[in-house]
Amino acid sequence: MTETLIALREIQKSFGATRALDRVSFAVARGSVHAIVGENGAGKSTLMKILMGIHAPDAGQVVLEGRPVTIQNPQAARALGIDIVFQEVVLCGNLSLLENLFLGREQVRRGRMLYPGMRRRTEELLRTVGLHASPDTLVLELSVAQKQMVQIARAILQQPKILILDEPTSALTQDGVEALFTILRRLHQRQVTVLYISHKLEEIFTIADTVTVLRDGGHVWTGPTTEVGPEGLVELMVGRELDLSHRARGRQPGEVLLEAQGLAGEGFADISFAVRAGEVVGLAGLVGAGRTELVESLFGIRPLRQGSIRFRGREIRRASIPDRIQAGLGLVPEDRQFSGLVFSLPLQENVCLPEVATGKLGRFRIARTREQAAARAAIQAMHIVASGPEAEIMSLSGGNQQKVVIGKWLGLRPKLLILDDPTRGIDVGAKAEIHQFIRGIAAEGRGVLMVSSELPELLVLCDRILVMREGSLTGEIPGESATEAAVMRLAVGAEKSMA
Amino acid sequence: MKPSSWREVRQWLSRHREWSVFLILCLEILVFYVLLYPDQPGVRHTFFNLETFALIFRNSSVYGIAAIGAAMIITGGGIDLAPGAIIALTTVVIGVLFVHGGVPIFPACLLGLVVGILGGLFTSFLVVTIKLPPFIATLGLMLIARGLGLVISRNEQIFLNLPQHLRFLGIPLPLLPIAVMLALMLAFHWFMLRTPWGRQITAIGGNEVAAKFSGVRVGRIKLLMYLLGGVLAGLSGVMLSAVEKLGRFDLATGYELDIIAAAVVGGASLSGGRGSVLGAVIGSLIFGVLRIGLTQIAGAANYERLIVGIVVVAIVIMDQLTARKETKAA
Numbered sequence: 001m002t003e004t005l006i007a008l009r010e011i012q013k014s015f016g017a018t019r020a021l022d023r024v025s026f027a028v029a030r031g032s033v034h035a036i037v038g039e040n041g042a043g044k045s046t047l048m049k050i051l052m053g054i055h056a057p058d059a060g061q062v063v064l065e066g067r068p069v070t071i072q073n074p075q076a077a078r079a080l081g082i083d084i085v086f087q088e089v090v091l092c093g094n095l096s097l098l099e100n101l102f103l104g105r106e107q108v109r110r111g112r113m114l115y116p117g118m119r120r121r122t123e124e125l126l127r128t129v130g131l132h133a134s135p136d137t138l139v140l141e142l143s144v145a146q147k148q149m150v151q152i153a154r155a156i157l158q159q160p161k162i163l164i165l166d167e168p169t170s171a172l173t174q175d176g177v178e179a180l181f182t183i184l185r186r187l188h189q190r191q192v193t194v195l196y197i198s199h200k201l202e203e204i205f206t207i208a209d210t211v212t213v214l215r216d217g218g219h220v221w222t223g224p225t226t227e228v229g230p231e232g233l234v235e236l237m238v239g240r241e242l243d244l245s246h247r248a249r250g251r252q253p254g255e256v257l258l259e260a261q262g263l264a265g266e267g268f269a270d271i272s273f274a275v276r277a278g279e280v281v282g283l284a285g286l287v288g289a290g291r292t293e294l295v296e297s298l299f300g301i302r303p304l305r306q307g308s309i310r311f312r313g314r315e316i317r318r319a320s321i322p323d324r325i326q327a328g329l330g331l332v333p334e335d336r337q338f339s340g341l342v343f344s345l346p347l348q349e350n351v352c353l354p355e356v357a358t359g360k361l362g363r364f365r366i367a368r369t370r371e372q373a374a375a376r377a378a379i380q381a382m383h384i385v386a387s388g389p390e391a392e393i394m395s396l397s398g399g400n401q402q403k404v405v406i407g408k409w410l411g412l413r414p415k416l417l418i419l420d421d422p423t424r425g426i427d428v429g430a431k432a433e434i435h436q437f438i439r440g441i442a443a444e445g446r447g448v449l450m451v452s453s454e455l456p457e458l459l460v461l462c463d464r465i466l467v468m469r470e471g472s473l474t475g476e477i478p479g480e481s482a483t484e485a486a487v488m489r490l491a492v493g494a495e496k497s498m499a
Numbered sequence: 500m501k502p503s504s505w506r507e508v509r510q511w512l513s514r515h516r517e518w519s520v521f522l523i524l525c526l527e528i529l530v531f532y533v534l535l536y537p538d539q540p541g542v543r544h545t546f547f548n549l550e551t552f553a554l555i556f557r558n559s560s561v562y563g564i565a566a567i568g569a570a571m572i573i574t575g576g577g578i579d580l581a582p583g584a585i586i587a588l589t590t591v592v593i594g595v596l597f598v599h600g601g602v603p604i605f606p607a608c609l610l611g612l613v614v615g616i617l618g619g620l621f622t623s624f625l626v627v628t629i630k631l632p633p634f635i636a637t638l639g640l641m642l643i644a645r646g647l648g649l650v651i652s653r654n655e656q657i658f659l660n661l662p663q664h665l666r667f668l669g670i671p672l673p674l675l676p677i678a679v680m681l682a683l684m685l686a687f688h689w690f691m692l693r694t695p696w697g698r699q700i701t702a703i704g705g706n707e708v709a710a711k712f713s714g715v716r717v718g719r720i721k722l723l724m725y726l727l728g729g730v731l732a733g734l735s736g737v738m739l740s741a742v743e744k745l746g747r748f749d750l751a752t753g754y755e756l757d758i759i760a761a762a763v764v765g766g767a768s769l770s771g772g773r774g775s776v777l778g779a780v781i782g783s784l785i786f787g788v789l790r791i792g793l794t795q796i797a798g799a800a801n802y803e804r805l806i807v808g809i810v811v812v813a814i815v816i817m818d819q820l821t822a823r824k825e826t827k828a829a
Contacts, residue, residue, distance in 0.1 A: 301712070325714035339712050342705035344772025353702055356695045357714040366693055408713060 004066075005030040005162060005193050006051070011060035013046055019217050020046040023060070026212050026222040028162075031191040033184060035204040035225070038214035038237055038427070044197045045087075045397075047214070048164050051195075052084050053077040081161030085154075085168055087398065087425050088337060089147045093140030098122045100139055101154050125153040128186075130179030143292065144334055145172050145453075152180065162193040167425045169203060172453070174488065175286055181207055199427050200454075201230045213237055234428060253279045253463070255312075257416045257447040260298070263307035267293035268471040271307070275416060280438060280448040282462035284455070285491050289468040291451045292334055295420050298449075299331040300324050312415065326358055330414030332406050334421050334451075340405035341393050348375035348389035350404055355411045378407035383433050399430040406434060416447040423457060435461055455484045467491050516766035520781045527785060531792040545795050553673065559787030560676035561586070561739045562757055563780045567680075567687050568731035569762040570779035574691065575724045576704035576771030577626065577633040581618060582732040583754035584644035587747065589614045589736025591648045594657030594746020604661060608737045615733020618644060619726040626725065627718045641755070648748030657746035676738040680780065683731070688776045700724050705772030760811045761786060768818070785810070 004027040013021040021043045028034045036044050049055045051062065053071035061068045064080060071077050077084075091100045101122050107114040122135040131149045139147060148168065155163055169177045184194055184207055196208055204211060205225055213220040213236040220236050221228075228236070254277035263271040268290035275281045283291050296302040298309060300321040309317050316324055333339040342350055352371050355361045361371055375389040382403040386396055393401060402422065409417055419438070423431045438461055441448050452458050458465055463479045467490035475490040512519040528547075535546040545551070565582040572579050593611040596602040602610070618640055625636035665672045691697035699720045702710040711717050739750060763769065764785065765778025786807055793799040793806075 299712075320716075321711055322714045322716045331712060333712060339706075339708045342702045342709050342772065344705035344768075345702060349698065349702075353698075353710070353713040353715070356698050357702075357710075357716070359695060362695065364694060366695055366698060368693075 003030045004028065005064070007063040008047070009061045009063060011047065011050065011062070012058045013043075013050065013055060014058055021050075021057070022217045024214070024217075024219045025060075026219055028193060028195065029210065030193055031188065032210050033188055033194045033196060033208045035196045035198060035208035035211040036214065037198065037201075037204065037211060037233060038220075042214040042237070042427075043217040044214055045166060048084060048166055048195070048197065051077065051082055051164060078158065078160070082164065083155045083158065083160040083162075084164040084166065085148075085151045087167040089144065089151065089335075091139045091147055091150060091154075094138065096136045096138055097126070097133060097150055098135040100150060101125065101157055103154075105158070121157070122153075125157060128156070128183060129153045130176065130182075143288065145176055146288075148172060149176060149179075152183065156183065156187070159190075160192065162195065163187065164195040164197070166197045167199070168196070169198065169200060174453075174491075177203070199425070199431070201233055201428075202456075204233075205230065237428065253277065254445055257312060258298070258449070259310040261308045261310075263294065263297065263309070264305045265293060265297045265302055266305075268297075268468070271468075271473050273466055273473065273476070275447045275449050277415070277445050277447050278442050279463045280442045280450060280461050282458040282465040283449065283451040283468065284453075284458055284465050284487050285468035288470070289491070290471040291468050292420055294468070295331075295418055295449070295451055299329060299418060301331075322357065325354060325412070325414070328415035330354075330409040330412065330417040332409070332417070332419040332422050334424075336402050336405045340408075341401060343393050345393070346389070347379075347384070347386055347391045347393060347396070347404060348372065350393060351375050351378045351407050352411060354408050358412065360411070374411050378404075378410045381410055382407045382437065383430075399426040402426055403430065403434070406437065413446070416449065417441055418449045418451075420451045421453065422450065423452070423454065431457075455487055458482070458487070459484065516775055517777045517781065520765055520778050520785065524781055524785050524788065527788050527792075531788065531795075535792070535795055546792060551791060551795075553677070555784070555787045555791045556677045556680075557673065557742055558791060559783045560680035561735050561742065561751075562754060562761055562786065563680045563783035564676075564683055564738060565732050565735040565754070565758045566761040566765070566779040566783045567683055567776050568728035569758045570765060570767050570774045570776050571687060571691060571697075571700065572633075572724055572728045573759070573762055573767040573769060574704045574772065574774030575700040575721065576707060577721070577724065578637065578759070578769070579622070579725070579728055579732075580634065580637040580755050581622065581640040581644060582728075582735065582758050583751040584641040584648070585615055585618045585729065585732040586736040586739055586751040586754060587749060588618075588644045588648040588651075589733050590740045590743070590746040590750055591652045591657070591748050592746075593737065593740045594659060595651060597659055598657050598746075604659075604665070605667075608740070611737050611740070612730065612733040614644075615729040615731070615736065616726065617729070618732065619729020622725040622729065623722040627721050645748065652746065652748045654748070659740060659744045659746065661741070661744055672741055675741055679734065679738060683734070684776060684780045691774075691776055696720060696723060701772060701774075703771075704774075757786060757807070758783075760807065764811060764814050 007027040009025050011021050011024045024043065024047065038044050046055065050057050051071065053073045053076050062071065069080060071080065092103065098118055102118050107118050119135055126133065126135065129149045129152050131146060133142065133146065139150065142150070152168060168180060172180065187194060198204055208225050210222065211225050211228065211233065212222040213233065215237060256274050256276050258275040261272050271294060285291050293302060297304045300319060304317055308315055311327055311329060314327065316327060319327065348371060352361060352374050355374065356366060361367050372389055379386065379389065384400050384403045384407065386400060393404065396404065406422060423434055426434070438448050438450065450461065459482050465477045465479070465482050465487060466473060467475050467477065467487055469491055477486055532547050535544065537544055565586065568582065569579060589611040592614050593607050596607040596610055597604055621640055622636050625631045626633050661672065667675055670678050691700065699710065699715045702715055703717055703720060707717060740746060743750070761782035762774065762779040764782035765775050767774035767779065789806060790803055793803050
């Protein structure tokens with residue numbers, strides 16, 4: 001019964017001087033839910049790209065059902081029954097859900113598209129993944145989490161033999177995660193093999209039966225999840241012990257930094273709250289609760305229909321984004337690749353962009369030495385793994401790219417930093433570093449407002465947790481007495497218990 | 500640091516675009532040197548001499564000055580189809596003021612520059628305030644400018660009888676376009692690489708959303724960008740007036756495409772975020788050498804457009820191939 005579906009033998013892959021995979025060998029049993037864990041840069045994504053035909057290994061073999069195969073490109077991979085759901089969204093925003101699902105494999109007869117059939121299948125798939133949207137909705141109108149569910153639907157459309165999921169729950173909240181697990185269980189029953197890359201150890205122990213640990217491009221361990229515990233796994237991944245259980249110590253909050261009164265906009269209404277200096281305030285809620293919309297209105301990205309925002313005593317409702325930044329606000333957006341990074345500029349220039357834009361590095365001439373020093377400081381402070389300040393953003397792993405996006409605000413030291421899902425898709429080590437950074441901001445007497453879908457993270461970091469549901473603020477929980485259950489109750493609504 | 504293989508040389512060249520275009524320019528000059536080598540010893544080389552090179556430089560500088568603007572605008576994620584029309588309109592305005600209006604030549608040129616400034620302001624207004632795509636906005640400006648040129652010049656050409664030994668800041672007239680182009684090249688190279696404005700232009704071209712979220716005042720920077728582009732086009736027009744001693748509404752027809760081609764050959768990416776002022780100037784020299792060199796080969800003048808087209812496509816293909824290799828590596 002433990003027949004091997006896919007085996008990797010001595011896979012090697014280098015990119016220039018970087019050895020991404022070093023003689024990696026392990027086997028995946030048919031019908032298993034096989035997790036792959038490792039820190040950022042461990043080689044997980046590279047390995048998956050090799051399976052999908054996006055890269056070719058420098059050495060080694062992929063053996064599928066006993067036969068060595070060469071996978072030239074993603075179409076070849078799909079023809080072999082291998083498909084993947086990426087961490088980053090790769091959908092066409094300007095097309096509808098239906099069109100995206102069937103892109104490249106439209107049902108056609110004699111040149112005409114068979115819409116009724118495709119529509120039915122789309123509705124079926126959307127129900128399976130738990131996405132309540134019409135097949136004609138344009139993908140650009142969906143939130144990141146909803147887009148992720150569409151990607152999952154697209155991958156299971158062709159009923160692959162082996163489905164690779166790269167950080168699938170990074171953009172999902174509890175509802176979405178449960179829907180995903182239900183899909184996975186269904187696939188498991190149909191003997192579909194699942195390769196599951198994740199940093200979320202609780203999920204791995206819930207859903208996976210086997211786990212492989214990669215570290216620095218090498219294979220460390222493969223075995224049943226019953227044989228190893230979470231601390232053991234972390235140690236294998238990281239080679240050192242990590243303590244993520246620091247509770248936020250009660251701090252005396254200072255002056256009111258941000259005061260929101262009666263805010264209403266697209267997706268939320270009647271929101272009032274305050275953030276004080278020295279506080280980390282969390283914003284919890286399910287997908288669609290309106291958190292990102294609220295936070296984008298605070299920063300000036302979305303227009304506000306009603307209400308007032310006072311920042312350090314001044315009304316900023318009508319201020320432009322650059323003015324809000326000058327006033328002391330900072331934002332780490334949800335979608336880092338789309339709104340956080342300029343790929344044509346090197347690391348140094350990305351990290352220092354807000355300082356250049358606000359004139360802090362020189363009004364007429366960019367002070368190169370100061371810029372380099374600032375970039376090096378950011379690299380050190382955030383532990384960014386890169387070849388140097390001149391590194392291309394494209395060459396950094398996802399977690400390191402996110403550190404660059406956060407690091408942009410190190411130099412400006414905003415009085416209030418707003419973060420939207422900052423540790424999405426980031427490994428354990430980097431997550432701890434970002435948490436430390438957030439605590440540091442509060443310790444310096446500045447403020448943090450953090451949207452997150454990861455309850456453990458909120459419980460560990462926040463002095464207060466605000467909970468939103470369907471556009472309104474359902475409650476506020478002080479940090480010391482917060483539990484996952486308490487937050488969930490407010491996020492989901494007491495009505496559920498009546499049903 | 501000796502290169503250990505051809506591959507490393509190629510990689511370095513692709514990252515330092517200015518040197519590879521310079522290399523292409525040198526190779527091109529070599530080709531023409533060989534092709535036009537005199538049959539008999541003792542005869543002067545028609546191509547490889549000071550007068551021809553001065554001619555090439557002068558001819559290229561009209562394109563080159565505007566190509567600097569194109570490189571800047573394309574790096575900023577925009578595009579400008581109007582330079583040719585602005586250049587022509589500027590020559591018309593200078594002609595009308597100098598010949599019919601009795602305005603002395605230097606003030607007339609300054610007023611000619613105003614054409615460029617107004618053009619730049621017009622484009623900014625359409626792109627930043629009305630939020631039209633730059634392609635459409637500058638297409639509109641191009642047509643309007645040509646039309647204005649025709650109306651103002653009453654479809655007549657205006658001859659500028661400038662004194663033979665006219666000098667500006669001590670530089671004789673024939674050398675002026677060259678000096679201006681080189682000075683502007685250095686100034687804008689520094690502008691793009693070392694000033695906050697140049698950096699923000701590059702950021703906007705790379706990812707306008709990320710730039711906005713990082714505090715870049717996108718509207719103001721775009722305004723500056725198109726305004727400077729307009730000034731450069733106006734300056735090109737002033738130089739053309741000086742070179743051709745003519746004011747005609749249909750001068751510089753089609754120049755915008757050569758200007759964009761020079762910028763692209765010099766390293767500008769039409770998707771924004773990348774470009775080189777030095778490269779654009781060298782690019783315009785490459786085309787200038789081609790233009791003048793071909794006129795010296797009997798019957799070859801017709802091939803100029805064809806060869807320019809092939810060169811541009813070849814370079815863009817090369818760009819794509821190297822870019823793909825880099826993204827595969829990451």
